[in-house]
Amino acid sequence: MKNTLTREETFYESIINKGYSRRDFLKFATYMTAFMGLEHSMVGQLVKTMETKKRIPVIWEHFQECTGCSESFIRSDHPLVADVILDTISLDYTDTLMAAAGHNAEEAKQASMKENYGKYILVVEGAIPTKDGGVYCTIAGRTAIEVLKESAAGAAAILAFGSCSAWGGVQAASPNPTGSVPVDAIIKDKPIIKVPGCPPISEVMTGVVLHYALFGTIPELDSEGRPKQFYGKRVHDSCYRRPYFDAGLYAESFDSEEAKKGYCLYKLGCRGPVTYNACGTTGWNNGVSFPVKSGYPCIGCSENNFWDNGPFYERLENIPGMGIEATADKIGKIVLGAAVGGAAIHAVASNVFKKKEIDENRTRGEINEQNLNE
């Protein structure tokens, strides 16, 4: 393989060189146009862009993570989705998938960052520990904070891929022993695109990279930094079980008749109504299914703090830091009980302490009653 030359290739050339036909390429372009939420007439533009534009180099950093996001990514629905990016990545830097290791790998990264300074897209997978000088995640003897700051300096944009780099993820869950933070807590001066999910939908990354190639800008983000194309709707809004929700037909347990009938999983703690993601539309495993379709309630894996918003199969979450099983309803019942109890005690006490007033009022009333005319 003439690896050293591929860096200069266009998207199209790299695809054809890998042995795909032009027909595959056009199908891919059509697929991605639809996926990015663009008009059908944009297919031609996307084809043109991919034929003429140089591939955008991608550097993929791994910090505190389980590599599940990478696993999801290489199992992307469309083979080209991964190939477009992965070819560049394996050339440049991703410590999980690249052939090189050790000093060679670090040198390759340094060389790529230098060459593509200001042009590459930095993908970050995993959260960054900050406690004790960041010693809880070190790569080649350097802390994750250092590595991130260095790679971010020359990045055109940063893609926080997965819930860990977007929100902090499992290591940032209470009590967060390593002081983990998401990317945007450390890097403030670069556009950061959050692609949360545990793992996230892999096409989102290809979509963002192609959007950047096509328009030269990052896609429109919502107020929390997620691309609107993919995170504009809640799982609930694109869920095929929504009619059951509105009809008030719910499964109360996993083994019930209602669950078998495919009723809404709202009462089994489904987080669909509070989770922004494209699962209901794109599905997973070539669009075969997504959790709700498989009879399993959404756990809200693309939402901030979802590990602490448990238990997963309850509608009402516990309050973190308030001890186990401290739900809003428990607190509410205590408050309401205190109000009723307080009123009852006060009612009894006032008959004792305000006896004088009550008696006086009665006496006056009785006098008047005795002195009525006729």
Next chain:
Amino acid sequence: MKTVTYNYKRVYVWELAVRFFHWLTVLSLIVLVITGFIIANPPALNINVEATNSFWFGYVRLIHFAFAYILIANLLFRIYWAFAGNQFANWRNFIPYTKKHWKNIFYVLRVDIFLQKDKAHKLENISIGHNALAAFSYLIMTLFFLLQVVTGLALIADTSAWWLPKMFHWIVPLLGGDTATRYVHHLFTWFFMAFVVIHVYLVLFHDYIEARGEASAMLSGFKFVRAERIKQNINNFVEKVKNQMNKGDEKGNIENVDE
């Protein structure tokens, strides 16, 4: 026993607008709490119908949202009335910004809440409209209402096409996501219920101890006040009105001049 009986005068305290606001709030609160709890934990009726033919949960949500908007409009109206209404409806009652307010708050705490003896027995301590503590509690309640309204609007912001809910979208990231926002919205429902218990109890308490129409005032608008508290020269004024109207029995306050 040399007990003297007092003369009382009828004072128009709660204007129609205030009473209307009050009872509309009561209605919305009842509807919102009930539908809110249904939304939080719907009964699994699972009647034997196709989902196509049933929409009851959708209607429950619709009612919840509709009454939320009624409540919002009602609140805005009451805020307007805090400037347009009579002295008892005025905004100055609700914010304890003077020494007089705080004096009354401590008086109410001492005499009504902790049931101490009212040794001084000063008439001006007995509030005609809200007492300062109650008024302050309504201010706090208004803030709770606003919080409930903005969290509610924030929750439907993303699926709404209207600019009003969309205005409050920023609440969601501020509180840390939809889950947290829904949580706050759920938790505060309990505070409203606790408030209702305390509020209704204290109204009944005042009615029972003071016997001057505390409870019925929110229906009729009138409370009874010791005659000494009304300016003596009112009789001249009343005569004037009487002459103008020629019939004294049409307005309650004229009829009761000599009560």
